[in-house]
Amino acid sequence: MGLMANLSKAAVGRRVAVLTAAPLLFGLATPLAAQAATTAVESTSVSPSTISAGEEALQKVTLTEPAPAGGTVVALRDLNEFEDPNYARSTGRKVTVPEGQRSVTFPIRVQSEDTTTVTSLEASANGTAARTAITVEPPDWREQVVTGFWVKQQYGQAIALTGTTVTGTVQIKSPAPVGGLAVDIRNNPVWNDTAYSAPYVVVPAGATGATFPISVSTDQNPRYVQMTADLGNDKATSSLIGTPKKFSVGTVREIRNKSGYWPNYGVVGLGDIWHPFGAVIKLTSDTPGVTVPPELQLSSSELGRTFPIQVDPSTPIGTKVKITATWVLGPAPVTTEITIQD
Known part of the structure; x- marks a missing residue:
């Protein structure tokens, strides 16, 4: 009886020890989970806050505390009625603040317009958000403008097979500034998917021209698309005809x-x-x-x-x-x- 009593007391003691230790483990885990969940966006800013069309700017996102293990992913978007394709492409719609850091800085591009525009930008994570804005001014056409835009042509006509890639070329009046100059490339009308290219091509710093790939698609019949290259103050146009792989x-x-x-x-x-x-x-x-x-x-x-x-x-x-x-x-x-x- 004495031996059984001692074994029972030992078993009870082990159970008490386990029950006593459990709150300690939860107490250690809870602050870590809470910390990851409450990492918030404190602010975001753009420098410079005013640029000439096509120029590069830097956006900064700051958290309320250092990012936890694995970093903190921050969603990025513009607040225009229609999404800015240049901002979406240049940022990928997100940025990661590295583990142990409170902020991250990254380059951005926004589209060009023929008037001065102000675009609001939002950075959000874990249910928190901060906003900033960037102002874009059309360049003085006497100083900077798109002077040429064409698609590689044969016999004066740009005709390409569906599923192939052709080369587009843009030229600008003056050498591009530090960071390069982004020239907007658009289809006209925008929903015509005969040709696809990135929404902008960057002319490298110091250069006056750049080439870029254009993917060609069509359906059962040849299709025509007009494309424009734009810095906000003027448009240069080129055209392309996509043809199927049959007569x-x-x-x-x-x-x-x-x-x-x-x-x-x-x-x-x-x-x-x-x-x-x-x-x-x-x-x-x-x-x-x-x-x-x-x-x-x-x-x-x-x-x-x-x-x-x-x-x-x-x-x-x-x-x-x-x-x-x-x-x-x-x-x-x-x-x-x-x-x-x-």
């Missing part, structure tokens, strides 16, 4: 029956079909008053060619027209249907 025919833009708009143009794409001796394309229209050149002769290095479409003003709006392209000694003919616009 195709389409139009560059809407086809109209009156002058005062852009000229009416169609486009033939040869796709990725080998044509070492060139190609002869016959064109026909099924509608009186809508005429196309009877024949196009393309060289072995051409991927396609645009052609004029003449529309008599008497052709009623809404008329549907079929234009057929026939590749002599090539694949089967292809046809596109267009509707005459007002």
